[in-house]
Amino acid sequence: MTRLYWFARNLPAGILILVTLALPLVVQGGGVPMPEVPKAQRHYSADSECVAPVAEMRKNHMEYILHQRDETMHRGIRTPQFALEECINCHVPENTEVRNQGGKEE
Amino acid sequence: MSEKQDNQLSRREFLSGSTVAAGLAVAPGVFLTLTAQAKPADQAVSSDNRWGMLIDSNKCANGCTSCVSACEQENGWGSANPTENKSSPEQKAQWIRKVTLRDKETGHVQSLPLMCQHCEHPPCVDVCPTGASFKRADGIVLVDKHICIGCRYCMMACPYKARSFIHEDLQDQLPHAPRGKGTVESCTLCVHRVDRDSDKAVPACAEACNSEGHKAMVFGDLKDPDSEISRELKNYGGEQIRADLGLNTGIRYRGI
Numbered sequence: 001m002t003r004l005y006w007f008a009r010n011l012p013a014g015i016l017i018l019v020t021l022a023l024p025l026v027v028q029g030g031g032v033p034m035p036e037v038p039k040a041q042r043h044y045s046a047d048s049e050c051v052a053p054v055a056e057m058r059k060n061h062m063e064y065i066l067h068q069r070d071e072t073m074h075r076g077i078r079t080p081q082f083a084l085e086e087c088i089n090c091h092v093p094e095n096t097e098v099r100n101q102g103g104k105e106e
Numbered sequence: 107m108s109e110k111q112d113n114q115l116s117r118r119e120f121l122s123g124s125t126v127a128a129g130l131a132v133a134p135g136v137f138l139t140l141t142a143q144a145k146p147a148d149q150a151v152s153s154d155n156r157w158g159m160l161i162d163s164n165k166c167a168n169g170c171t172s173c174v175s176a177c178e179q180e181n182g183w184g185s186a187n188p189t190e191n192k193s194s195p196e197q198k199a200q201w202i203r204k205v206t207l208r209d210k211e212t213g214h215v216q217s218l219p220l221m222c223q224h225c226e227h228p229p230c231v232d233v234c235p236t237g238a239s240f241k242r243a244d245g246i247v248l249v250d251k252h253i254c255i256g257c258r259y260c261m262m263a264c265p266y267k268a269r270s271f272i273h274e275d276l277q278d279q280l281p282h283a284p285r286g287k288g289t290v291e292s293c294t295l296c297v298h299r300v301d302r303d304s305d306k307a308v309p310a311c312a313e314a315c316n317s318e319g320h321k322a323m324v325f326g327d328l329k330d331p332d333s334e335i336s337r338e339l340k341n342y343g344g345e346q347i348r349a350d351l352g353l354n355t356g357i358r359y360r361g362i
């Protein structure tokens with residue numbers, strides 16, 4: 001009981017300490033460098049930045065990734081517009097530095 | 107390699123272009139019927155086709171490994187992917203291998219390429235707990251790497267030892283042949299080529315064998331009675347390896 005009381009009395013101070021400690025982390029983005037996502041190299045058409053208009057890509061990106069891969073692999077539908085090959089050619093150009101998931105540079 | 111492919115493409119385009127010109131020149135108003143039609147890119151594969159290959163081991167040269175290196179180059183494994191360097195030779199990818207057979211009585215030595223036999227009733231599909239190992243409508247047996255959990259049941263089930271497992275992180279994979287640690291893989295019959303132009307596609311191995319002048323591998327549609335492979339099989343036959351298992355393989359051999 002006394003322990004709980006001590007905890008409650010010190011809670012505001014605790015929060016303050018935690019926030020102060022965490023402040024540099026927030027400022028530096030948690031100490032992990034922001035991923036450098038390479039800019040797309042080619043545009044599908046003059047007025048859209050990806051294989052489809054930006055708004056549509058933002059909304060349906062996962063849809064395309066998930067369903068298109070099944071369409072391609074299981075049903076053999078390989079239309080150039082949503083081909084993985086095009087995603088890679090554009091978003092991961094040849095000279096991109098490759099990082100594995102551990103963040104270790106190789 | 108991409109340069110080579112471009113050359114091939116342009117040659118193909120050139121050839122098909124000139125065929126059309128010749129066809130038109132036959133007579134105005136006369137249309138030549140095409141037996142094999144290319145599948146439009148936006149259309150799904152169907153069971154109207156069944157892709158297969160006929161391999162003549164008498165034509166396959168001892169010591170020649172052109173088909174294996176062509177597959178490595180085409181799909182980015184083995185010597186074509188140096189980032190797979192920690193695995194032992196037994197662990198490494200093996201989409202296609204050369205097998206040498208020696209008859210103990212006569213001493214006759216034969217060699218033949220062995221890869222996924224693209225069975226009609228594939229044991230790898232039966233045992234797969236996730237549905238990652240599957241057979242397409244047109245008979246090509248593949249691994250869906252997104253679903254594969256790497257349990258390797260399929261490797262044990264395959265009587266042809268056709269599958270291999272990726273033990274380490276890989277880099278520089280080819281976009282048309284995604285490969286990744288923890289998944290199983292095998293011959294795809296160059297499915298990306300088949301889907302690109304089904305009526306005249308040839309897998310990389312058969313292409314290399316032809317250009318070496320051995321012509322030991324014939325690829326084609328087993329369901330099209332006019333295809334070269336069907337005519338060859340009808341006239342001269344071809345055997346399945348371990349036909350006793352009743353798997354009805356899409357890859358047939360001659361001279362074994």
Ligand code: SF4
Nearest residue numbers: 234254255257258260
């Ligand atoms: S290793 Fe992958 S494809 Fe093979 S049986 Fe297991 S889940 Fe299926």
